[in-house]
Amino acid sequence: MSSVIGKRCVCRVEVSRVEWNFLHPWQRTPQSKSTGTAFVIEGKKLLTNAHVVRSATDIRIRPHGSTRRYPAEVLYFGPDFDLALLKIKGEQEEIDFFAENGKDHICSSGKEPDAKRKKFLHGLQFATDLPALHESVHVVGFPTGGNTICVTEGVVSRIDFLGFSKSLMLTIQIDAAINPGNSGGPALNSEGLVTGVAFSTKSHKKNQPLSNIGYLIPIDIVKNFLGRCQENPSTYALSPIIPYRFHSLENKSLRLAHAVPDTVEGVLLTSVCDSMKGFLAKGDVLTGIDDRKVSNDGQVQLRGDETIQHGYLLRGKFLDEQVRFSVFRNGEHVISSPAVLRYIPTICPRWESVDYFPDYLILGTVVLLPMSTYLQCQKGCGTRLSASTTNWCQKWPHEWEGKEGLVVLTEMFSHEVCFGYNRPYWRFVETYNDIPIKCLAHLRDLWEESMEQAKESDDRNGDSNSAKTFSFVRLGLEHSDDIVFEVRAAIQAQADILKQQHIPCPSNITQSNPRYKS
Known part of the structure; x- marks a missing residue:
């Protein structure tokens, strides 16, 4: 890294961000600032970590050796691998950035740099293999x-x-210190080629980082990410999820119970996504992926005498890329026809602004949020909710029991209409007037239907209280008693709460993000 040209490609990233208030998503947190690192790659783009530019309202790029800070914007945001692709904002700014990035590389004779040096002006070059x-x-x-x-x-x-990044991924551990601000910076081998991107340091206890342990995103994953960005200019394809769960086959009793001969090595599939129907089945022994043999503890050969968990073979695939599974089934070795890997959604989405948004519903005095909030606010949620969430997150889409998402009651504003409801919050809302709830949008529609029916009844009967028929909302909660509101009282309470708390709208339900293909 002694080359001045190489250093010129590494830039300081200064980010201003405004994030959600996850418990009160009609509000935003105060603006905060942070820094990170990015580096220039071919195509006049910059690569950094996704978490560096998450929720950014303003991004500034300052090249090494420059005093000027250039505006930038996010082209692609890949939360599944914690990578993001940036570009300089504005045509003239882009011209100035790359001209300044190379202005000091003219030889003293006034001639252009030779070809070997000149190529660095267009970005750092990538290594071809994993480092040893x-x-x-x-x-x-x-x-x-x-x-x-x-x-x-x-x-x-x-x-x-x-x-990492709420998903499994191939990583490189190094003994060089990686601290806040390093994120997104390149790790270079002895030839000056990028072999990984700095992105994390692990802790053995909260806020107690381990000494001299850092992690890199390998160049294989970086190339995979860039390939996804090039596949479709308008969308980013989230990477496939491993479509099964498995148990090692090292235990002799387990092998006997499933009639697995000693000559067969592999792992036992304990649960399989319906997208793999016809290729894999519960009870199969997975013995190989493509031409790689799977051992009894789930390892495959990485290179030489190095092994690694076999899941990395699938996580590195593109969407719709084919893969062949070798299994031992009913006493026979079977090689599947080519299976197509697809993104598998989870009932509790993982990435803000990608697969979930600041959705909420105020029903009477009750605050109802999608269960994705739990991922950000686990502290104080209670053991029962934690156990239920873990159970639901283990289910494949065909096991969701007709649901599209989970709804949780997080808070109840003080008001006469809910006086006496002294109970713990953070409970799943399962039913509305005994109707199973599919998702937050479904619950909102049911509530709006009740409000409309109450309004129509009032229009028919005028102001006569004797002619009014009372209607009720009954919210069925998991691990708790139902909550019952009279509809007209709840409508008035909702109006009071919106005014009192300065909440602009009683609900926010966002459509899926068109920028992401799944």
């Missing part, structure tokens, strides 16, 4: 503690398949 264990890497970025570029050196300690 013990290979030295240089992490370049703008970590906290200063405003200038910082280069740290370390070695590759481990390559593993771990849970």
Whole structure:
């Protein structure tokens, strides 16, 4: 990383962001600021981490060695691999950025740089393979503690398949320090090629980071992300999810119970998504993926004597890419016809502004939110809700029992209409007048129908109280008693609460994001 040209491609990212208030999604949090790192790649684009530019209202890019900060915007946001692609905002700004990025690279003779140096003006180049264990890497970025570029050196300690960014992904562990501000910076090998992108440091306890342990997104994943961006200019295709759950077959009793001979190695499929119907089935022993053999503990050969969990073979696939599974079924070895991998939605969406939004419903005095809020507000939700959420998140779409999402009661504003309802919050709302609730939008429609019926009744009967027929809303809660409101009283309470709390609208239900293909 001694090349001045290489350093010029690494930029400081300054972000202003306004995020949701997850418990009160009709509000937003105060503006906050943070920094990260990005680097120039071919095509006059910049690569960084998704979390660096999440919820950004303003992005500024300052190249190393420059005092000018350029406006930028997000082209593609990939939360599944924590990567984002940026571009300089404005035609003239883009021209100036790349001209400034290369202005110091004219030789003293006044001639243009030679071809080998000139190509760096168009972006850092990528390595072709994963780095070897013990290979030295240089992490370049703008970590906290200063405003200038910082280069740290370390070695590759481990390559593993771990849970990050609310999904499993291939990762590289290194012993170089990665601190806030490093995120999105390149890790370069001895040839100056990008071998990974810095993105995380793990903690063994909350707010207690482990010393000298950092993680990189491997260049294989980076190329996969960029391929998804190029596949369709208007949308980003979320990566496939592993379409089954499995148990290792190291236990002798388990092998006997499923009649698995000692000569067969693989893992037992305990649950299979319906998208794999005809290819995989519960009770199959998965013995191979394409031409890679799966061991009894779920490992496959990575290279040489290195092994890794077999799931990485599937997580690196493109949507609609084909894969062949080898299974041991009913005493026979079977190779499936080519199966197509697809994105599998979860009933509790994971990524804000991607597969869930700041949706809410005020029904009378009750605040109702989609269960995705739980992912951000787990503290204080209670053990019962945590257990129920975990159970639901383990279900495949065909097991959702007619639901499209989960609704949770999080709060009840003080008002005469709910006086006496002293009970814990954070409960699933299961029914509305004994009708099973499909999702928050379905619940809103049922409530609006009740309001319309009450209005029509009042229009027919005028102001005569004796002619009024009372109607009620009964919310059936999981692990708690029902909540009952008289409809007219709840309508008035809702109006009072909206005015009192300065809530602009009684509900917000957002359509799916057209920018994401799933």
